[in-house]
Amino acid sequence: MTSTSLPDSLIATLPGTSYTDPAIFAQEQEFIFESMWFCAVRSSELAKPGAFRTVDVGRESILVTRARDNSIRAYFNVCRHRGARLCTEEAGEVKRAFQCPYHAWTYGLDGKLVAAPNLTKMPDVGRTEYGLTPVATREWLGYVWICLAESPPSFDEDVIGEVVTRLGDAGAIERYGIESLSVGNRITYDVKANWKLIIENFMECYHCATIHPELTEVLPEFADGFAAQYYVGHGAEFGEEVQGFTVDGSAGLDRIPGVAEDQDRRYYAITVKPQVFINLVPDHVIFHRMYPVAVDRTIVECDWLYMPHVVDSGRDVSRSVELFDRVNRQDFDACERTQPGMGSRMYAKGGVLVPSEHHIGAFHDWVHERLGTHPPQ
Template sequence: MTAIQDSVLTPTLSSRYYTDSAVFEAENERIFERQWYYVGRADDLPAPGHFLRRQVGRETVILVRGSDQTVRGFLNVCRHRGAQLCLADSGDMGKAIRCPYHAWTYGLDGKLITAPNWQAMDSLDRGQYGLHTVHVEQWEGLLWVNLAPDPAPLIDQLRPQIEARLADYAKFERYGLGGLKVGGRVEYDVAANWKLIYENFQECYHCGTIHPELVRTIPEFQSPAMGTGGYDPTGYAIADDLASFSLSGDTVLPRLPHLLPEDDRLFYGMVVRPNCFISLVSDHVVVHRFEPVAHDRTTAVCEWLFPADVVESGDYELDDAVELFSKVNEQDFDAAEWCQPNMASRAYRHGGVLVPSEQTQIGVFYQWYLSALGDET
């Protein structure tokens, strides 16, 4: 990191963390392939045979709902000659997983069932040639995988982060995330390192500059100071003259059913490491999933979640709520793309600086990141 003489400013990460493909490989190995990693929603797999394909670090993983309704995860690698089993990101494979190359066939539980000319191999122990499994857990309707051989429970990774943001895990539970349904979805291809996006989300020093719609909705975000930059566990209030957290400010949707009166008209945003953002408002929840693709490219998927009856009834205008955070996303991702080219500049070789309002949360992120990477430089 940069050596800063003025104690008012603290250093950012140096440029190599955003430009060096070797650093990106180390992130894959030491972070994304060792920690619980968010890959999608359980209701993306509505019935047995439905699958998702996801990149997790350097591996491709498939998640499949079995005939017993259990969601299982496997490396997307045939045990015969290593072909990819699933060639699409989602779909329905029916009652079995069939390799498209030589037709080795596996059950939805990953066990080898048969292969062409099985008679010539009838002495083979099929139990030794099942698919390689990965750990899968579901939390609040979200599916997470872990490639480590013996990971700690998912909740051990997530709960401390939620409590650090809200000071009370029960407050988070009141939003009923697991019972909500997708009412809007946008995927973005961002030409920037994933950490630039994370840094951006953990400070509001930029909000008054690039987010006019957001600061109109939450006036407290207009201030470049925002206290010391730490999260306010009491939340951020929607402007008194607006009805809702939406682009027009006029749309009124039913409040989430289990919230308390003190939860109303507040916004909470939080990073859930390593690859998820969650934003809470009183009538919907926004969940981001990030897939780091390269040192200078990130896929982002944003989903807006509402109560099932709100989504299914057709009686409510959801686009207004979706469009506000969609606008914020576009502005944030543009900002990350403004920065990425200059990460390789000689002027940024030793990094930049953080002002006081950026230091608390980005500092926590840096501490986690460098510790996970095993790099204290």
């Protein structure tokens, strides 16, 4: 059967190999994750100069740090001498320089080569020229976004533009003041599934009635299968009896003051391709970043962000964390249940999308466009 013989209600998905073939994953690393803006680190994790995090972006390890002048810097985590990995820890802090553990080439927080054994006997070695290789950075919503491309695409078009497409205007997200919220909780999920299964899952709500009893209790319209992402600017309304976005519908925490009247008691979901999902509710923001590590494995780091005084005063945020933690586990279980089927010969030509999932077809077109491939005719 070919895709052209599908009934009007159905459109084809990507073929199974798209989720299982390491060669396709390598292309995605090159043409998606190493070419686009990638949300790497919460800025507040780099609280002072010398604090650092290392992040895998595509096939590269990137070192993100804060320099003496408080600016955020990112570098390839590769020594300019003979290529040893400079920092092996996921996070940490150095006093004033990064020293390679192999032959002790030492780099300032600004990336310059500041010391090396016998360096004075090599006056022709440029300190900047042989410094760490920088990567483009941008801070937005309190996160450090980095881009490995030599000429990065427009951040305003690619990243902010995606939010505008979803919400109608950038002000709709900026009102939440996400950059000044505090991390009340962070959970890291190790999901044994291809990153695209996670995006596709996040984009549709056809599964909500089946696997998300707590979520559909709070957002009754989700039981119909149409995700908040289906309509531009639409936020799903809380159920009448629901007081807050919590696991039992009990009251949430203090409302974020900038939230507009028409955004109150509503839930917004945004996908910023290729690896960010943002959920907005009146008293907190749930910010997910995916780190694809293999064709069949994706790490998802999820932050629950609240007003700083809520976090500082030690208020109990567990009921709101529990709601979306359950949703995440329900979703990631579904993705892990789907991953093995991607390798089945029955799924070689892929599956189908029903009308409430048809917008996922645009995501598939986008994947084809990035990789320069075409859907099978």
